[in-house]
Amino acid sequence: MSSQDIPEESLPTEQGHERGAVATREDPFADPGLPAHKPRIQDIDERAARRSERTVALLFTVSMLATVAFIASYVIFPVDKIVYIWPIGHISALNFALGTSLGIALFCIGAGAVHWARTLMSDVEVPDERHAVAAEPEVRAKVMADFKAGAEESGFGRRKLIRNTMFGAMAMVPLSGVMLLRDLGPLPEIKLRKTLWAKGKLLINMNTNEPLRPEDIAVGSLSFAKPEGLEEHDHGFQTEIAKAALMLIRIQPEEIKDKKELDWSVGGIVAYSKICTHVGCPISLYEQQTHHVLCPCHQSTFDLSDGARVIFGPAGHPLPQLQIGVNDEGYLEALGDFEVPVGPAFWERG
Ligand code: FES
Incomplete structure (x- = not known):
């Protein structure tokens, strides 16, 4: 205009x-x-x-x-x-x-x-008056009359016992939300810093329960391992495997971009914690062309050819890598525990 x-x-x-x-x-x-x-x-x-x-x-x-x-x-x-x-x-x-x-x-x-x-366009501001938002006096009077009639019919004013207990119930309900805060604790302290992995512990195939050799891990496959000595019927198995679960992937060494990752691998076989660093779901989806693994819970994606760096999703840390080697008998073994805590971020993580 x-x-x-x-x-x-x-x-x-x-x-x-x-x-x-x-x-x-x-x-x-x-x-x-x-x-x-x-x-x-x-x-x-x-x-x-x-x-x-x-x-x-x-x-x-x-x-x-x-x-x-x-x-x-x-x-x-x-x-x-x-x-x-x-x-x-x-x-x-x-x-x-x-x-x-x-x-x-x-x-x-x-x-x-x-x-x-x-x-070039006109910059003249033109006020556009807003219509009154209040209803007509007759409409307002009718609404108030209806409201009063409804309150009278419900007995809200007369039945004080009901009214007061209803207010009490409504005031109490939010207290249950306060109790949910208990689920924020206790803090893990050192529990996520230490797993059953230690120098010399063999990598045991989770499916066959047999020690793994490098030749058991094919290029493009995803294998899962647990530490030697941890059996399903053991007391505390679930607690320990929730921290120590490992995934093994073989990548062509020249495709590994991270120098430390390459040094910690055996002929391109890399071992990473299977526990997502977002809120701890087990990771299970591997895309062999890109070497990405995906957490099914909230789609955090990690690049296993680049130090398990987070490339998508809410996870805040790369997956911890386990340094592995081959013992004299040709079996894959751990060369120590994880260097950083496994699993999700937590306040004491540092
Ligand atoms: S637990 Fe893995 S993305 Fe949330």
Whole structure:
């Protein structure tokens, strides 16, 4: 809408505040009205308005050219062409060209529209009075009468015993929420820092109950292991396996990006805690192409070729790695306990 289309009485004056009321003791919230409209350079100088017009047209033209470049990129760049671009590094030339050209095309449309609105479109503010929200007096009287009749029929005022016990019950219920705070404790203290893994403990296959050899772990497979000596019928088995459960994956050594991870592996076999570092669910889904493992509870995803770094989801820490080796008889063994606590984050974790 241009300022010519706006009724004269709606326009604020150049003096400002003249059409608004002044706050007084009786009416402290009086509407002060709109401030005076300050004309922009484009409103008073036709040459400045033309300059703005050319700028907007230029931005839209650049957007069109960028769209043409986007389409041309499909023809110019082969899908597998990789180029080095500082500071990004090595990247697909096609992806870079598509992303850049589309980004420029969209940015220029946005920038052109914003510049157009800020410099050439009318900036006169027009008040739009809000309708009264209060209902008609007759409607309000009827609602109050209905409410009183309902209260009378329910006996809420008369039956004080019921009313008071109801208030008591409603006041007591939130106390049960306070009791739930008990579930925040006790703190694990050192219990998650120590597991049954120790130097020389053999890795036992959870399915066959046999000690594992490196050749038992195939590339792309996911195996689960427990420490030697921990049997299912043992007292406290669930507590111990909940901390010590291990998963083993064999990755081609050249695909392991983390140097320490490689040093702690045996020919590409890496051993990680199976307990998710979010809230402790057992991890079980392995994607062999990407070496990602996924926790089924809240979808935390860890990259096992890069120190089990968290790449997605709410987990706050990488999965702890267990350093493993091969003993004289050719069996996989632990070379110590986990270096960091297993499982979820907790206050004392440090
Ligand atoms: S417990 Fe694994 S993502 Fe929540």
